[in-house]
Each structure stands twice: as C-alpha cells, then as structure tokens.
Amino acid sequence: MTRLLIVLTSLTLILAGCGLGQTGSAGPITVDSAATPPPTMQDSVSGTDATGVAPTTTTATTTTTRDDTGAPSTSAAPPTTTPASEPDETPPDTTDPTITVEVFFLSDTEAIPVTRTYTGREPATAAMQALLAGPSSEEASSGLNSAVPPGTLLLGLSISGGVADVDLSGEFESGGGSFNILGRLVQVVYTLTQFPTVDEVRFLLDGKPVDSFSGEGVVLDGPVGRNDYLSAVPIGDGHETTTPVWGQDDLPAVTIGTSDVYRVVLVVDGDSLNVRSGAGTENPVMGSLLPGTAIRVTGNTAPVDGGTWLEVESPLGPGWVNGFYLTGTADPVDGAAMGSMVNELGQRFQSGSEFDDLISEKGLFVAHHATPIRVRSVEGLLTDPTTYRWGSNALEEDSPEIQPETFSEAVAATFVSTTLDDDTQILIDEAIEGPNGRPVDYAIPTELGGFPFVTVHDAGDDAAYGGLDWMTWYVSFSIEDGRYRIVGLTIDEWAP
DSSP states (O other): OOOOOEEEEOOOOOOOOOOOOOOOOOOOOOOOOOOOOOOOOOOOOOBOSSSOEEOOOSBSOOOOOOOOOOOOOTTSOOOBSSOOOOOOOOOOTTSOOEEEEEEEEEOSSSEEEEEEEEESSOHHHHHHHHHHHOOOHHHHHTTOBOOSOTTOOEEEEEEETTEEEEEEOGGGGOSOOHHHHHHHHHHHHHHHTTSTTOSEEEEEETTEEOSEETTTTEEOSSOBOGGGTTTTSOBOOOOOOOOOEEOGGGSOOOOTTSTTEEEEOSOOTTOOEEEESSSSTTSOEEEEEOTTOEEEEEEEEEEETTEEEEEEEETTEEEEEEGGGEEEOOSSOOHHHHHHHHHHHHHHHHHTOOOGGGBOTTOEEEESSSSOEEESOOTTGGGOOOOBBOOOSSSOTTOTTOOOBOHIIIIIHHHHHHHHSTTOEEEESOOOOOTTOOOGGGSSOGGGTTSOEEEEEEOOOOGGGTTOOOEEEEEEEEEETTEEEEEEEEEEEOOO
C-alpha cells in the first residue's frame, strides 16, 4: 500500500472570513481500524520563499520556519527557510533580465557597497547610472554620501581587454578638496571593477582622455584599478538595509477576480513571501508580501527546479515569486462549484473511492488541531493503514492519551459524519464562532487564510451532551487555471 507522505508546515492560527447556506447527507463510512506502529515520516527539504517545512517523526507537530520560496513540484515538499541550490533558469526571451549590481558610496573613511536592482542587459551601464543617481534618502540618513558632483552624465562606456573606458561629462571634474576628488574616482573604479570583465578603468571627460584630473592635479595618464586606491580608501562592509514588507495598502489597486490578480497563500502568520529580482532563490530579495495580499502578475513565467515562478508588479518594479505560494482570485466565488465538490469529497470518503482528482496541485493541507500537515499524494490514502498522532484540541501534543489513527479514522470518518446530519449547514466564505468561544479570526490557519473556503457545520444534537457534540470542517479551495481544487481541510470541534 502507498505510505502516507506528509510534510509538516509551520503555523500560528489566524484568519478571517465572510456568507451563504445549504445542507447535505451521506451514509456511514467503513474504516479499517488496524493500526500499525507509527513509522517515521521523512521528506526531502529544499529551499523556499514562503511556507517552511521540515522532516519530523510521526507526531503531527512541527518546528517554526520562515518564508522564502523554493520551487516545489506537485510531488515535492514546499521549500524550507534555508534556500537550497537551484538551477539558474533564464526568464523568457520576451523580457529583459532583472539584474542586481553594487554601487559604491562613501562614509567618513571607507567606500561602502550598496545594491541596486535594474531590468536590462548592460549591468555596467546600470551600475554607473545608479552611481550617478546618488544614495537613497535612507542611505544618506545613515551617513553615506557621494563625491560625484550633481549633474554628472554618463556619455559612454565600453569594455575591452579588461579595461573599461568611461566617458563622463565635464561636471565630474567640478569642485575641489583632495578627499572629495579622490573619492569620486574611487567610487567609479570600485563600481566598475566589480565585474569580472573589468580590471582597470580609463577616464574620459566629454570624449577626451584625461591625463591630469581637476585642479588637484591627480595624475591619470593610464588606466587605474582597485589596488591603486585601496590603501587610501578601503572598502567597508556592505551597507545594512532592510527590505520592505508590503501589505495590501502598499500595492497598486487591483481588481479581485480578474485573471491577472493572485493572492499570497501558504505563508505562516508573522512571515512573508519574498519578491526577488529574478526567478530563483539565488536572486536578491527586493521586498516581501504579507499573507493574503492580492497582487497583479505580468503574465511572464519561468521554470525553476520543477516549479514555476511568476513575475509580479511590486512597488519597486517587476519582481519574481514562487508560484507555489499564489492562488487565483474570484469575485464572487463560485459557491455552487465549491459546495458540489464538498459533497463529492464526502461521498468519496464514504465509499472509500480515490479522490486525487479533487485535490490541488499544491497537495492537501490538513489542520487537525495542530499545525497543518501537507499530504503530498492522496492516492491510496483512504486504505492506507499507516497511523499518526493527530493533534487534539483538548490534550497536549505529547499526551499518552492521544491514540494513533489512520487518515480514514481521524479525517475521513469525522468529515463524513459532519456532512451526514440533517441540520448540517454549508456556508460559503463564512467562518463561524464555535460554541467553545473560538473567535472566527482563529478558525482557519493563516497559511490557508488566502483561499476561498466552505464551512461545513454540524451544530450538535445529542441530548447527552447538551448540544456540545458540534463539529465544523473548513474546506479551502485553490483556484488553478480557473478551476477550483481542494487544498485544505481544517477541523474545529468542542473541547472539554
């Protein structure tokens, strides 16, 4: 039989919701109760740019990780917080690549590198343009400055035989002061010699070679390199800057439900999804997106290590995110389609039939009173005898009272019993406050919060329990190529 392949993803339970209604019924489910000893659940871990995962034992609990974005395939685990090596995939030829370069500004005694991200195919030119633009307001307030005079223009740049010929306008020579003059030369030389094709720099002003520079009489009768200036102006550590974290209010307005608008999902509370300058974790982070944020995609995609990265519109220009952590949007959602799939899932659970055609390419995330576990393959799951220590809403995770159960026992049977009752409610995109007082904002894990969902609620009617035998399942849906697919199952029930 197929063993249950599960990867644990981190969680802090937080979410939101909003309405409609319907009822459904089915018959009792037959469960193979023979429990085998809990096997060790292990899985390969790869780099990530959002939901983290980690190998673990059969206890359905996990360690906290952070978002970054790997490129998982439909049969691979979501990436972890430590990016793994991934192939360098070239974005589609229809777009220029996004590049990151270093630019050198000055502190009191050192040259400090900072990074800039540009789209284009001439990194040396991009670096020089960024240098002439000067430090950002944040960099300036932290003590960085530029000795390059305002108004200096880049008139030309060519590289041959390890030498960069840089032609600047006459403003570059204006002003005075020994360190000021030396500093501007250092900034240009250090910026251009970051590239492997450049060992030295030859200066030109307004198209003419420079032999003696400025009124300070600095001799430039040949190309100069880093070694000519390092003793006078050493290179300091890279400037520490924090990348921005964007919420909905920080982004351009979007229209939910259009084909070019996606929502950030599968990112834990307190974390964010990295937006990178290129497709793949080897590219620098431009900023990050909070869970549930809706963002516009450009339509450009790039394959990376079996997954697909999407280009998005960020406040800093085009950036790339791992498509694993995005889902399509709809307004309004198709409640009829979602409700029909919930009923179909209950019928499949009841009959023991395969249900993989109902499940998202991202896998099935099950939140059973604990951090969601990711079931990578649901094939054979209903007959799999493997048992696991599922979470409890009344007991500690290591409690000996928790009895190992199969997926059929812990999930399928209770899901079917919830949909069977005559007074079961089915609500669309509306979470409810359980009789145990749990606020609706905590009903669904944050990772699943960006997905539309169906609430299946059995209010409870056993007189022996005074109505406390209630149970609720939240069924989350991923919108993939315009089609709804089940991606999450979250249980909520009364606890003594």
